[in-house]
Amino acid sequence: MDMSENVVSEPKTGIEFVSILTFKHQSSSPNSQVLAGVGFKGLNIINIKTVKIYAFGFYIEAKGLVDQLSTKYRSFSLEQLKASTELFEDLLRHDLEMTVRLVVHYKGLKAGMVRSAFDTSLRNRLRKIKGEEDDDGLDIFSSYFSDSLPLTRGTTIDFQWMQGGRLRTEVNGKLIGVIYSSNFCRALFDIYIGDPPVSLRAKQEIAEKIYQLFKS
Structure with missing residues (x-):
């Protein structure tokens, strides 16, 4: 994976994300994605403090985005685009290449905590998307986060x-x-660009970046 020298800092955690990710897999040609927004996942502790679990960066393959969606949305103002639920529904419906990069911030994080949190969230989202919470991918995904997986601070998950x-x-x-x-x-x-998102601020940043890409 090649990384650019330009980085963006997530303000609440200070974790930095490269502005461009370039993936090269054996079965595909190189794929570059641009950083569209950053945010963090927090956990409220008895309404006293928020523990910052991880920061995340949301990346999208710009050419595919522009080719598939710019005709529909190019005439939108920035405020219209930020308020559009249909834009994000289109992002989820179209065959676009995107990446969510998580970087662990909470040094006490255990794989079981991640597995449990994602299981609950994913079942809710699957129920919304397909009318049922079961999916063949769910058990496979949960198996990734076995208790033996170390999730020290700074661990990167793509x-x-x-x-x-x-x-x-x-x-x-x-x-x-x-x-x-x-x-x-x-x-x-x-979880990241649907309703409700992990971070509304990050979702608004993503809309702003998409607006820039449509206008470029």
């Missing part, structure tokens, strides 16, 4: 939505597995 409804998961650059399920891809990414 969820890559590849063409054809494939979800490729890497931890610290090492391939963990590939899930073949368009619905599961949609459910996972709906």
Whole structure:
């Protein structure tokens, strides 16, 4: 994986994300994605403090985005685009290549905590998307986060939505597995750009970046 020298800092955690990711897999040509927004996942502790669990960066393959969606949205103003629920529904419906990169911030994080949190969220999103919470990809995904998986501060987890409804998961650059399920891809990414999102501020940033890409 090649990285640009330009970085963006997530303001609440200070974790930095490169502005461009370039993936090269054996079965595909090089794929570059631009950083569209950053945010963090927090956990409220008895309404006293918020523990910052991880920061995330949301990346998207710009050419595919512009080719498939710019005609529909190019005339939108920035405020119209930010207020559009249909834009994000289109992102989840179209065969666009996107990546969510997580970077662990909370040094006490355990794999079981991640597994449990994602299981609850994904079942809710699957129910919304396909009318039922079961999906072949769910058990596979949960198996990635076995108790033996170390999640020290700074651990990087990449969820890559590849063409054809494939979800490729890497931890610290090492391939963990590939899930073949368009619905599961949609459910996972709906956590970040659906309703409600993990971070509304990040979702607004993503809309702003998409607006820039449509106007460029």
